[in-house]
Structures are given as structure tokens and as C-alpha cells.
Amino acid sequence: MVNIPAGDYKYVLNENFSPEFNGQELSYFNTDNIKKVLDFQKKHELYTNTPLESLPDLAEYLNIADIKVKDESHRFGLNAFKVMGGIYAIAKYLADQLGRDIESLSFQELQSPAVREEIGNITFITATDGNHGRGVAWAARVLGQQSVIYMPKGSLPSRLEAVRDEGAHAEITDYNYDETVRMTAGLAEENGWVMVQDTAWEGYDQIPLWIVQGYAAIAHEIIQELEEKNAEPPTHIFLQAGVGSFAAAIAAYFKQYYKENAPTFLIVEPDQADCYYQSFSSVNGDMEIVTGDMATIMAGLACGEPNPRAFRILSQYATAAFSCSDRVSALGMRILGNPLNSDPRIISGESGAVPLGLLYHLRAGSEEDCAAINLDENARVLTINTEGDTDRQHYLDMVWEGFY
Numbered sequence: 263m264v265n266i267p268a269g270d271y272k273y274v275l276n277e278n279f280s281p282e283f284n285g286q287e288l289s290y291f292n293t294d295n296i297k298k299v300l301d302f303q304k305k306h307e308l309y310t311n312t313p314l315e316s317l318p319d320l321a322e323y324l325n326i327a328d329i330k331v332k333d334e335s336h337r338f339g340l341n342a343f344k345v346m347g348g349i350y351a352i353a354k355y356l357a358d359q360l361g362r363d364i365e366s367l368s369f370q371e372l373q374s375p376a377v378r379e380e381i382g383n384i385t386f387i388t389a390t391d392g393n394h395g396r397g398v399a400w401a402a403r404v405l406g407q408q409s410v411i412y413m414p415k416g417s418l419p420s421r422l423e424a425v426r427d428e429g430a431h432a433e434i435t436d437y438n439y440d441e442t443v444r445m446t447a448g449l450a451e452e453n454g455w456v457m458v459q460d461t462a463w464e465g466y467d468q469i470p471l472w473i474v475q476g477y478a479a480i481a482h483e484i485i486q487e488l489e490e491k492n493a494e495p496p497t498h499i500f501l502q503a504g505v506g507s508f509a510a511a512i513a514a515y516f517k518q519y520y521k522e523n524a525p526t527f528l529i530v531e532p533d534q535a536d537c538y539y540q541s542f543s544s545v546n547g548d549m550e551i552v553t554g555d556m557a558t559i560m561a562g563l564a565c566g567e568p569n570p571r572a573f574r575i576l577s578q579y580a581t582a583a584f585s586c587s588d589r590v591s592a593l594g595m596r597i598l599g600n601p602l603n604s605d606p607r608i609i610s611g612e613s614g615a616v617p618l619g620l621l622y623h624l625r626a627g628s629e630e631d632c633a634a635i636n637l638d639e640n641a642r643v644l645t646i647n648t649e650g651d652t653d654r655q656h657y658l659d660m661v662w663e664g665f666y
């Protein structure tokens with residue numbers, strides 16, 4: 263194995279970690295609730311369960327028992343997991359406007375002239391690195407409504423085009439992600455548009471909760487598939503975090519399902535936007551915010567302010583937070599794209615690959631760090647490839663040209 267340069271990641275154990283099962287927060291994510299969410303998502307004709315790949319040769323190489331990667335690059339043809347939140351949140355909003363239970367509604371009915379007449383034209387607005395915006399734009403379109411999408415400065419023109427291609431009015435702002443969120447919230451208020459944000463704040467929590475429930479359906483799919491195949495559940499799940507909604511969704515679902523036998527949850531962030539790492543490092547583990555440009559290739563994770571609900575969940579159930587350089591992500595992309603022997607090839611983008619890159623760094627690099635999180639030869643690791651090559655040129659720069 264290669265020598266891993268020191269300083270490519272740092273980590274902190276979460277001193278507030280508690281394995282106690284907190285029924286109240288987790289009740290939003292109980293199996294019945296999330297099964298209903300997935301039942302709705304499944305009604306779309308493009309729904310398929312994304313592949314849960316096994317990488318036995320890499321597991322053997324890294325001397326651990328198992329590696330599984332859930333590959334969200336196959337989600338609804340959108341190359342990322344994000345639409346699972348937007349589609350559920352927008353449909354749930356429309357269902358509430360109609361005074362109907364979402365279980366009784368189909369996509370056809372939601373698009374029908376009768377529904378349009380009853381609730382009128384609605385504009386959904388959001389701030390996004392690209393993946394969420396593409397998901398919201400897609401969901402608004404397939405549900406017969408409009409969307410307006412703002413992206414933080416530095417967003418790549420190719421990602422902007424991908425959002426516009428879904429029929430949205432989309433622009434890149436001069437602000438970072440968190441500032442763009444505030445700007446969009448102001449526009450929503452001024453224009454009577456509906457904000458569909460993948461993070462929450464005081465007084466704005468309902469739609470973000472639906473989004474997190476939408477993501478939790480991914481965990482439901484994973485557990486169902488493991489059980490159908492009589493496969494053992496993971497012992498460790500590495501979860502990449504921007505605002506932490508995705509990580510909290512997966513952790514909350516696994517926690518309510520396996521309770522005290524739940525896996526170890528490990529948060530993975532870019533070192534330029536490591537708000538969970540900073541929070542776990544702070545006195546009392548209080549929520550900390552990262553500001554500035556947050557320049558990282560992991561655009562989806564470049565968020566400095568945690569979602570408070572996600573923070574409550576993760577600061578109880580996550581064991582540690584890892585803060586990683588861009589090199590860790592690039593390495594993950596190269597490993598997944600160039601598998602060993604008969605392992606499947608997985609096309610993974612910057613925000614999708616960082617957990618796998620970190621796993622490699624840990625097993626190849628530091629016995630001491632592995633020991634701190636019990637990542638030994640018995641570990642069964644799950645990571646989720648949250649995006650494919652959402653920026654094709656960047657992907658080639660990294661994997662062919664060896665950038666980072």
C-alpha cells in the first residue's frame with residue numbers, strides 16, 4: 263500500500279455520544295413512517311431501488327470483513343440521492359394543500375388539471391450546491407409546478423445548466439451557501455413562494471423534516487435488501503455531511519431499527535466546511551458554525567451551518583467526526599472507479615467518494631485511529647455513494663489527470 267501523507271484527515275470523538283434510544287426524535291423515522299415515504303416515491307415510473315454493491319476484494323485488501331456501497335448515482339436518472347428529499351417534500355406540501363393523505367395520491371393526479379385548479383400554480387424556491395436544486399427542479403416539474411433555484415458563488419456552470427435543463431429558473435449568486443440560503447428565504451417571503459430547503463432554522467422546520475424523511479427511505483431500502491439476502495448489517499457507516507440532513511436521516515433510521523445494536527456512525531466532512539468536526543471539538547460539544555468561502559471540491563458538502571434537527575440526532579448518535587482534505591475525496595473517486603479484481607466499478611463524484619477514501623486512509627494509515635473507532639478485521643463497512651460524476655470534466659480531471 264502507498265504511504266498515506268499525514269494531515270489528510272483529522273478526527274474528534276463525540277463526547278456527547280450516547281447509545282440511549284431517544285424515542286421522541288426518532289419516532290419521525292420509524293419504520294412505518296418511512297415505509298409510507300418510500301411507497302410514495304415508488305409510485306414514480308422512474309423509481310428503481312439503487313444498487314447495494316459488495317466490494318469483497320477491496321475488503322480483503324484492507325483486511326476488514328465487508329464493504330458495501332449503496333450507489334445513489336442511479337437515482338431517478340439524476341446521478342445523486344438528493345431528489346429523494348425534494349420529491350417527497352413537494353408532494354407532501356401539495357397533499358397538505360389539498361387536505362389529502364399522500365398515500366391516496368398518485369403522480370398523475372397531482373399533475374392533473376383538477377388539482378391545478380384547486381391549488382393554483384406554486385413556485386418552489388431553494389438554495390443549493392446543485393444536486394438538491396436539480397432534485398427540486400425535477401420534482402417541481404414532474405408535479406406540474408415551477409421552481410426558482412439559486413446556487414452559491416463558485417458553483418460550476420455545468421451544474422447550473424443541469425438545473426436549468428430541468429426547467430427551473432436558476433442563477434449563481436455572489437454569496438456562499440449559507441448566505442444564499444438566507445437570500446432565498448427573503449425572496450420566498452417577498453414573493454409568496456414556497457421554500458424547499460434541505461436545512462432548517464427557527465420557525466422553518468416542517469419542509470426540512472419531510473426532506474430528511476425522504477432521505478431516510480434510502481436506509482429503509484438498504485435494510486430491506488440486507489434482510490432479503492440474509493446478509494449481516496454493517497458495523498460501521500461512514501456518512502458524509504454538509505448540513506447533516508442526509509447523515510442524520512440514515513443514522514436515525516438505522517438507530518430506530520437496530521436500537522442498541524445499531525452500527526457506529528461516523529461523520530465525514532471537507533476540512534473547509536467541517537462544522538460537525540468543529541462542534542464536536544468545542545467546549546460541551548455545542549453547535550459551531552464555519553464561515554467563509556469553504557473552497558472544496560466536495561461542493562455538496564460545502565455548508566458551514568448544521569441543520570439543528572440533524573445536529574440533535576448526530577450529536578447523540580455519531581461516534582466521531584472526520585475532517586478531510588480534498589485529496590481524500592479524489593482518492594475515493596479513483597479507487598471506486600478502478601476496482602480490484604471482480605469488485606464492481608462505481609462512478610463516484612467528489613461528495614460521494616469521500617467516505618470510501620477515508621476508509622482507505624484509515625486502514626492503510628493508522629492502526630491507532632482504527633482502534634479508536636473499533637475499525638478492525640471484523641468490521642463490516644457501509645458507505646453511500648451520494649453522487650456520480652455530476653461534473654463530468656472534474657471527474658475526468660481527478661480520475662484521469664490525477665488532480666488532487
Ligand SMILES: Cc1ncc(COP(=O)(O)O)c(C=O)c1O
Pocket residue numbers: 342343344391393394460502503504505506507508509561562563565613614648649
Ligand atoms: C452528493 C451529496 N452528498 C452529500 C450531501 C450532504 O447532504 P447534507 O447537506 O444533508 O449533509 C450533499 C448535499 O448537497 C450532496 O449533494
